[in-house]
Amino acid sequence: MLKIGKVAVVPNLILAPISGVTDTYFRRLVKRLGGCGLLYSEMISAEGLCRQHSKTLSYLKFVSEEKPLTVQLYGFDPARMAEAARLVEKTGADMVDINMGCPTPKVVRHGSGAALMRDLDRAEKIITRVKERTSIPLTVKMRAGWSQNTPNYLEVARRAAASGADAICFHPRTKSQRLSGAADWSLITELREALSIPVIGNGDIATPYDALRMEAETGCQGIMVGRAAIKNPWLFRQVRDLAQGKQVYIPSLEERKKFILDYLSLAQRGEEDPRIALAKGKRVVIYLSRKLPQTTLFRRRLNAARSIHQLTEIVEEFFYRLLYEYSSSGELPYQGLSSEGIPPI
Numbered sequence: 001m002l003k004i005g006k007v008a009v010v011p012n013l014i015l016a017p018i019s020g021v022t023d024t025y026f027r028r029l030v031k032r033l034g035g036c037g038l039l040y041s042e043m044i045s046a047e048g049l050c051r052q053h054s055k056t057l058s059y060l061k062f063v064s065e066e067k068p069l070t071v072q073l074y075g076f077d078p079a080r081m082a083e084a085a086r087l088v089e090k091t092g093a094d095m096v097d098i099n100m101g102c103p104t105p106k107v108v109r110h111g112s113g114a115a116l117m118r119d120l121d122r123a124e125k126i127i128t129r130v131k132e133r134t135s136i137p138l139t140v141k142m143r144a145g146w147s148q149n150t151p152n153y154l155e156v157a158r159r160a161a162a163s164g165a166d167a168i169c170f171h172p173r174t175k176s177q178r179l180s181g182a183a184d185w186s187l188i189t190e191l192r193e194a195l196s197i198p199v200i201g202n203g204d205i206a207t208p209y210d211a212l213r214m215e216a217e218t219g220c221q222g223i224m225v226g227r228a229a230i231k232n233p234w235l236f237r238q239v240r241d242l243a244q245g246k247q248v249y250i251p252s253l254e255e256r257k258k259f260i261l262d263y264l265s266l267a268q269r270g271e272e273d274p275r276i277a278l279a280k281g282k283r284v285v286i287y288l289s290r291k292l293p294q295t296t297l298f299r300r301r302l303n304a305a306r307s308i309h310q311l312t313e314i315v316e317e318f319f320y321r322l323l324y325e326y327s328s329s330g331e332l333p334y335q336g337l338s339s340e341g342i343p344p345i
């Protein structure tokens with residue numbers, strides 16, 4: 001069982017933070033599908049929270065259905081990070097995470113995200129100050145190092161643990177790699193053996209088989225999935241099926257459509273600014289329709305949509321046509337079905 005501080009994570013399958021996607025609406029829907037033991041918010045600026053910036057505060061929104069929930073913060077100033085973490089705790093979030101892996105220039109330029117992996121004194125101060133101001137468990141999400149020449153993951157994680165981190169989420173690529181090359185899972189094994197706090201493995205899980213393989217190969221206590229889960233949010237349930245020796249659940253087209261429409265409806269009701277709801281909606285529709293056939297015209301129409309209402313109509317029409325073709329041909333309209341019958345998405 002995975003226990004992070006006082007929080008039990010059951011099952012030990014975790015939705016990774018993906019900015020622009022893993023908002024409160026997406027997280028609620030993932031949770032309803034089952035199999036996911038912990039959700040992470042997308043990264044939130046500590047500075048924005050401290051300044052009570054309204055857009056930043058909106059990222060903090062969540063409902064009890066999402067619990068246990070970890071809110072991820074990024075920043076570089078220990079006092080501001082501690083203040084932001086205190087605000088996170090006040091919302092009732094179960095844990096706080098410190099982003100030490102984001103490679104985006106606008107984040108690292110200011111010394112936040114992956115830049116903390118080469119400023120360990122600062123990283124230590126942040127963790128210590130956050131622990132002083134909060135009583136919820138703290139996790140650190142980190143990479144293998146800044147570049148191939150500085151693979152300092154062991155030192156970073158040891159110092160994080162000594163400063164009070166309750167678990168480490170580890171994506172074994174360097175900042176310079178961003179998402180290129182392959183995540184080196186052998187580093188997860190090494191880190192897990194070196195630490196006495198739990199290690200959550202992350203990186204390149206594409207199918208439910210991969211999730212079980214990562215756990216078996218590395219011994220990591222938690223498994224975090226990002227890109228594959230936002231294209232296939234049923235993945236957590238599929239991992240559970242596989243672990244229990246059951247037939248792996250394959251969502252129907254109707255269910256995929258329902259997920260998308262539920263997201264659009266939640267975003268429309270939840271967002272004050274309809275332009276934000278539309279932008280979020282388009283992104284989620286694109287991820288969820290990734291492996292479906294005949295998407296070229298669909299994509300073009302999506303991009304041209306001017307309202308959630310229009311977007312909803314386009315989605316309804318697209319699925320109506322696919323379902324019609326599916327029922328008349330009897331073919332499962334997924335592209336690239338793996339031999340196990342699981343879409344490799």
Ligand SMILES: Cc1cc2nc3c(=O)[nH]c(=O)nc-3n(C[C@H](O)[C@H](O)[C@H](O)COP(=O)(O)O)c2cc1C
Nearest residue numbers: 016017018019042043141171203204205225226227
């Ligand atoms: C579009 C996108 C946005 C991301 N946003 C965040 C983020 O806000 N915070 C974070 O720690 N990691 C973020 N990540 C990294 C993921 O959480 C994860 O570590 C990475 O994608 C590797 O895992 P995966 O192979 O399962 O996707 C993001 C990744 C992508 C592709």
